[in-house]
Amino acid sequence: MTKLIDESAKGVYIIAATPFADSGALDLESADRMVDFYLRCGVTGMTILGVLGEAPKLSFEESVAFTDRVLKRVAGKVPVIVGASLPALGLMKSLVDRVMGLGAAGVMVSPMTGLRTDEAVEGYFASVVRTLGEQVPIVLQDYPQLTGVYMSSPLVNRLLDKFPSIKIFKHEDCPGHRKLTKLRAAEASGERKRRVSILVGNSALYLPQELRRGADGANTGFAFPEMLVECCNRFFAGDAEAAEDLYDLYLPLVRHEQQPGIGLAVRKEVLRRRGVIASAHVRAPGASLDADDMKELDQLIARLDRKLAEAGETKMAVAAE
Numbered sequence: 001m002t003k004l005i006d007e008s009a010k011g012v013y014i015i016a017a018t019p020f021a022d023s024g025a026l027d028l029e030s031a032d033r034m035v036d037f038y039l040r041c042g043v044t045g046m047t048i049l050g051v052l053g054e055a056p057k058l059s060f061e062e063s064v065a066f067t068d069r070v071l072k073r074v075a076g077k078v079p080v081i082v083g084a085s086l087p088a089l090g091l092m093k094s095l096v097d098r099v100m101g102l103g104a105a106g107v108m109v110s111p112m113t114g115l116r117t118d119e120a121v122e123g124y125f126a127s128v129v130r131t132l133g134e135q136v137p138i139v140l141q142d143y144p145q146l147t148g149v150y151m152s153s154p155l156v157n158r159l160l161d162k163f164p165s166i167k168i169f170k171h172e173d174c175p176g177h178r179k180l181t182k183l184r185a186a187e188a189s190g191e192r193k194r195r196v197s198i199l200v201g202n203s204a205l206y207l208p209q210e211l212r213r214g215a216d217g218a219n220t221g222f223a224f225p226e227m228l229v230e231c232c233n234r235f236f237a238g239d240a241e242a243a244e245d246l247y248d249l250y251l252p253l254v255r256h257e258q259q260p261g262i263g264l265a266v267r268k269e270v271l272r273r274r275g276v277i278a279s280a281h282v283r284a285p286g287a288s289l290d291a292d293d294m295k296e297l298d299q300l301i302a303r304l305d306r307k308l309a310e311a312g313e314t315k316m317a318v319a320a321e
Contacts, residue, residue: 005079005106005137005167009197010236011044012228013081015221017268018053018066019277024284026062028069030277035073037276041226042233044217046074047108047139049083051146052221052264057283060091064098071103079105081139087112089131096132106137106167111149118155125159125166134165139219143172143201153182157192164194170219172201177213184214203258204228208244211235222257223270224250249307253300262287269297 016038019030038046048070049055049063058066067082074080082099084107086092096107109128115121129138140159144150150173151159160166173179180200186192199219200210207218207228218228227250234243247254257267265287268280282288289297308314 002076002103002105003079005045005081005139007167007194007196009045009079009168009199010216011232012042012217012225013045013047013079013199013219014038014041014043014225014228015050015052015201015219016046016048016070017221017271017277018049018055018058020279020281020283022279022281024281026058026066027278028066030279031066031069032073034271034276035070037274038225039074039077042229043078043225045079045081045105046070047081047083047219050108050221051083051143052267053083054264054283054286055083055085057286060095063095064102067099067104068102076103081106081108083108085110085112085141089127092128093131096136100136106139107132108139108141108170110141110143110147111151113147113149115149118152118158121149121151121155122159122162125163129163129165132165136165137167138163138165139168139170139199140166141170141172141201142176143170145172145174153179153186156183157186160196161193166196168197168199168219170201171198171210171215174202174206177206177209180210180213180215203263204254205258207231208235208240208247211243212240221267222250222254223267223274224253245311246313249311249313250304253304256297256300262289262293265289266293266297269294270301273301 019027021027082104084092084096111121112124142151187195197216199217200215201220204218204220204222217232231243231247257263265282271277272280
């Protein structure tokens with residue numbers, strides 16, 4: 001029986017890419033290698049069909065087929081969350097019913113684009129919970145840079161108290177460190193009645209600081225997930241400085257992957273170079289890398305290898321088998 005996500009979620013829930021062949025077709029063999037790779041890196045869980053997963057570019061049938069393949073490959077080793085931020089609640093329910101039936105541990109939902117008031121956001125999530133059923137665990141994604149919907153700390157606290165099926169808050173507001181602090185303070189003071197897991201995104205660009213502010217881990221897709229795992233492990237073992245020292249070595253690549261427009265192409269190319277996926281193809285509309293981009297990436301990866309050696313860190317590249 002599938003273990004559903006709950007408020008205790010912690011560590012690295014990697015956001016998975018969706019591998020395509022050069023033709024643009026789903027590459028399910030690469031999906032198998034990708035799952036194996038993430039598991040060897042030590043991730044706590046996985047999220048598929050997110051923004052990184054190019055979910056809007058997949059048909060309903062492709063989304064279900066990809067989910068089925070990933071879940072079978074994971075085989076219950078870690079929980080798998082499925083992105084379900086579809087524009088119509090009927091479509092959302094159809095997808096959620098299918099993926100939960102296949103063994104998903106929960107679904108991720110962001111507020112619908114265009115919501116402008118707290119009342120509208122609350123009403124939307126009331127409809128989502130009512131439509132999906134209170135038994136379906138939800139990751140509430142707060143990504144205003146994409147959705148255009150800003151959720152204040154008081155609004156988030158109300159949503160978390162009002163809808164117990166929201167188990168994880170995915171924090172991607174930017175700048176958002178104060179918001180994270182306010183959310184944890186609300187728990188400590190009793191302003192909010194329950195503690196929930198907070199996992200952070202934004203390509204882990206601020207991970208060390210967000211851990212210090214009370215985050216439980218990361219929910220993002222950096223192409224070196226073993227760094228995210230080790231950073232969180234060191235931090236939760238009580239060595240925040242060692243965690244940040246390691247993170248610093250990877251920061252140029254973290255930053256490089258965060259580029260608007262081209263970041264996904266960079267990330268998929270790194271995964272291709274690591275032997276995880278066969279092709280770095282990004283479905284249209286999407287960017288591709290030119291010769292100068294490739295050379296730039298060569299330099300960044302070579303620099304990372306050199307810095308790891310200089311710092312006495314084990315080269316943590318985990319080759320796909």
